[in-house]
Amino acid sequence: MKMDMTVVILFLLIVILTLVITYFAAKRTQTTGDFYTAGGGLTGWQNGLAIAGDYLSAASFLGIAGAIALNGFDGFFYSIGFLIAYLVVLFLVAEPLRNLGKYTLADMINARFDAKKVRGAAALSTITIVLFYMIAQLVGAGALIQLLFGIDYWIAVLIVGVMMTIYVLFGGMIATSWVQITKAVLLMAGMVIISFLVLLKYNFNISTMFTEVKTVTSHGADFLKPGLKYTEPLGTISLMIALVLGTAGLPHILMRFFTVKDARTARSSVITATWTIGIFYILTLFLGFGAAAFVGHSDILAANPGGNMAAPLLAKAIGGDILFAFISAVAFATILAVVAGLVLSGASAFAHDLYGQIMKKGKATDRQQMLAARYAALAVSIFSIILALFAQTLNVAFLVSLAFCIAASANLPIILYTVYWKKFNTAGAITAMLSGLLSALILVSISPSVFSPVEGAALFVGDPLFPLANPALVSVPLGFLGGYIGTILSKEQDPVRYAEVKVKANTGYRES
Amino acid sequence: MSGQLDKQERTMPKVDYVKVAKSPQFKKLMQDRKRFILPLTIFFFVFYFMLPILTSYTTFLNTPVFGDISWVWIFAFSQFVMTWVLCTIYVKKASSFDEQADQIIADQIEKGGKAS
Numbered sequence: 001m002k003m004d005m006t007v008v009i010l011f012l013l014i015v016i017l018t019l020v021i022t023y024f025a026a027k028r029t030q031t032t033g034d035f036y037t038a039g040g041g042l043t044g045w046q047n048g049l050a051i052a053g054d055y056l057s058a059a060s061f062l063g064i065a066g067a068i069a070l071n072g073f074d075g076f077f078y079s080i081g082f083l084i085a086y087l088v089v090l091f092l093v094a095e096p097l098r099n100l101g102k103y104t105l106a107d108m109i110n111a112r113f114d115a116k117k118v119r120g121a122a123a124l125s126t127i128t129i130v131l132f133y134m135i136a137q138l139v140g141a142g143a144l145i146q147l148l149f150g151i152d153y154w155i156a157v158l159i160v161g162v163m164m165t166i167y168v169l170f171g172g173m174i175a176t177s178w179v180q181i182t183k184a185v186l187l188m189a190g191m192v193i194i195s196f197l198v199l200l201k202y203n204f205n206i207s208t209m210f211t212e213v214k215t216v217t218s219h220g221a222d223f224l225k226p227g228l229k230y231t232e233p234l235g236t237i238s239l240m241i242a243l244v245l246g247t248a249g250l251p252h253i254l255m256r257f258f259t260v261k262d263a264r265t266a267r268s269s270v271i272t273a274t275w276t277i278g279i280f281y282i283l284t285l286f287l288g289f290g291a292a293a294f295v296g297h298s299d300i301l302a303a304n305p306g307g308n309m310a311a312p313l314l315a316k317a318i319g320g321d322i323l324f325a326f327i328s329a330v331a332f333a334t335i336l337a338v339v340a341g342l343v344l345s346g347a348s349a350f351a352h353d354l355y356g357q358i359m360k361k362g363k364a365t366d367r368q369q370m371l372a373a374r375y376a377a378l379a380v381s382i383f384s385i386i387l388a389l390f391a392q393t394l395n396v397a398f399l400v401s402l403a404f405c406i407a408a409s410a411n412l413p414i415i416l417y418t419v420y421w422k423k424f425n426t427a428g429a430i431t432a433m434l435s436g437l438l439s440a441l442i443l444v445s446i447s448p449s450v451f452s453p454v455e456g457a458a459l460f461v462g463d464p465l466f467p468l469a470n471p472a473l474v475s476v477p478l479g480f481l482g483g484y485i486g487t488i489l490s491k492e493q494d495p496v497r498y499a500e501v502k503v504k505a506n507t508g509y510r511e512s
Numbered sequence: 513m514s515g516q517l518d519k520q521e522r523t524m525p526k527v528d529y530v531k532v533a534k535s536p537q538f539k540k541l542m543q544d545r546k547r548f549i550l551p552l553t554i555f556f557f558v559f560y561f562m563l564p565i566l567t568s569y570t571t572f573l574n575t576p577v578f579g580d581i582s583w584v585w586i587f588a589f590s591q592f593v594m595t596w597v598l599c600t601i602y603v604k605k606a607s608s609f610d611e612q613a614d615q616i617i618a619d620q621i622e623k624g625g626k627a628s
Binding site for chain 1: 565
């Protein structure tokens with residue numbers, strides 16, 4: 001695909017707009033609190049849109065549209081799981097998290113334990129998740145921008161890498177939040193326009209759309225039935241577990257709840273996010289069906305075997321070059337907003353948890369903390385860019401669902417135990433974290449995602465020892481079990497401290 | 513495992529949280545929350561996992577409802593509706609929890625619950 005002037009202009013507009021945001025954000029970033037959490041000053045709807053902007057990655061936008069276009073109903077499973085996850089966030093996690101934590105997940109857990117080992121374990125799992133998610137995003141971004149703009153992979157990765165570094169380094173959470181809000185608005189606009197045009201073709205009759213889509217793909221009527229892609233019941237259920245439980249443990253999403261002033265605002269931001277994300281995922285259906293009908297399987301597959309070009313190609317087919325340019329620019333903004341959020345949460349685990357709290361025992365000055373945060377952001381960015389450059393030829397698409405699986409297995413058990421289980425103790429916290437993290441990593445490394453007898457289908461050629469591509473079905477229970485066993489084997493208990501955590505988590509009281 | 517050795521220094525809390533936690537007001541809040549959140553959480557998990565379980569082990573969801581739209585799509589869309597409905601119910605209910613929480617802070621912590 002050749003470089004088109006409209007694409008270049010819109011692309012530059014997004015770069016300029018986000019740099020202007022960063023310029024104003026940099027002036028307002030004075031303290032460490034500003035850097036990590038925008039000073040806790042976002043309103044509910046701002047944070048809600050920012051959550052949507054942080055969450056709706058290129059994998060959601062392009063990946064799900066492609067998955068539905070190629071696999072029909074089975075692609076829609078992702079949309080459902082990714083949305084219902086917000087009920088877990090709203091009902092069980094968001095408010096206690098906001099009431100107990102300051103900057104990171106480890107802060108929240110340490111509201112109960114004050115143990116370096118627990119903080120270290122929490123930081124380790126945050127960094128692991130961020131790294132996997134980041135490589136998946138950057139490799140995907142490189143490939144995508146290469147396709148959209150016709151530039152080399154390494155230049156594409158560098159552009160995204162440099163942009164995310166600038167946002168976070170200078171504008172911290174304020175810049176990141178506003179980039180995410182801008183992206184959310186652009187993305188929703190793009191989704192609505194394409195869906196409108198697709199529906200227009202069917203005279204706004206959804207029933208007609210279903211009837212006609214049956215005839216346009218090689219799958220025929222099976223396109224509308226589950227089972228085209230996910231044929232193993234346990235594999236499907238395992239994936240659904242990772243999707244619904246993972247979100248509530250993703251560090252970059254959890255971090256967003258510290259950017260508002262209290263639990264009530266955290267709640268209202270989940271509501272805004274859930275409506276936005278829900279509408280988005282409903283619309284993925286129109287994109288998927290539209291792409292199947294107006295682009296066609298062979299053209300989608302020819303552009304990209306993973307189906308990632310389905311949405312941009314659909315934009316071109318029904319809206320011409322202008323809409324194609326706009327959707328490409330939206331895809332670019334989408335990538336930038338997600339990776340910026342990842343850099344920031346990775347940096348907070350290094351600079352706040354490992355340096356500020358463990359090495360400096362919480363006694364670093366604000367200036368030192370800020371400096372550490374910026375160095376950490378730079379280091380996380382450079383390290384991920386280098387990894388992404390080396391990973392170009394690897395099939396890393398599974399890393400996104402792996403990140404969800406680790407978040408569900410390592411982070412969610414410890415969050416729930418910390419808030420809701422009286423007997424939980426430091427030993428249990430460490431065993432919960434490590435058993436979840438290690439079981440997810442080990443099982444994936446021997447799964448069909450990593451070993452496939454077909455060359456190129458996975459990282460290595462060989463027979464997988466573990467049958468499920470996503471091990472959540474086994475690793476999530478192991479995370480909970482690890483925490484339970486660790487807790488009952490250790491005699492240590494602190495009911496006084498739990499009373500404090502319980503009162504604070506449920507009332508939002510803070511000692512001033 | 514010794515959780516004591518690596519504990520960080522921490523100032524003693526100014527509030528007697530055990531007393532607050534044992535107060536009838538706080539116990540009522542915890543009970544109300546549990547009664548509200550637990551059944552709904554179980555409900556949405558069951559509703560959600562019914563979808564992959566039914567599509568994996570049965571085929572009756574493929575029965576058409578309107579034209580070519582079959583039950584599986586209706587079930588999938590109802591997941592969205594359920595999410596929005598539960599969100600709305602939660603917000604309504606949570607404002608009564610907020611009132612209880614404010615009352616606990618006023619009665620138990622700011623007035624009576626301070627450790628002497």
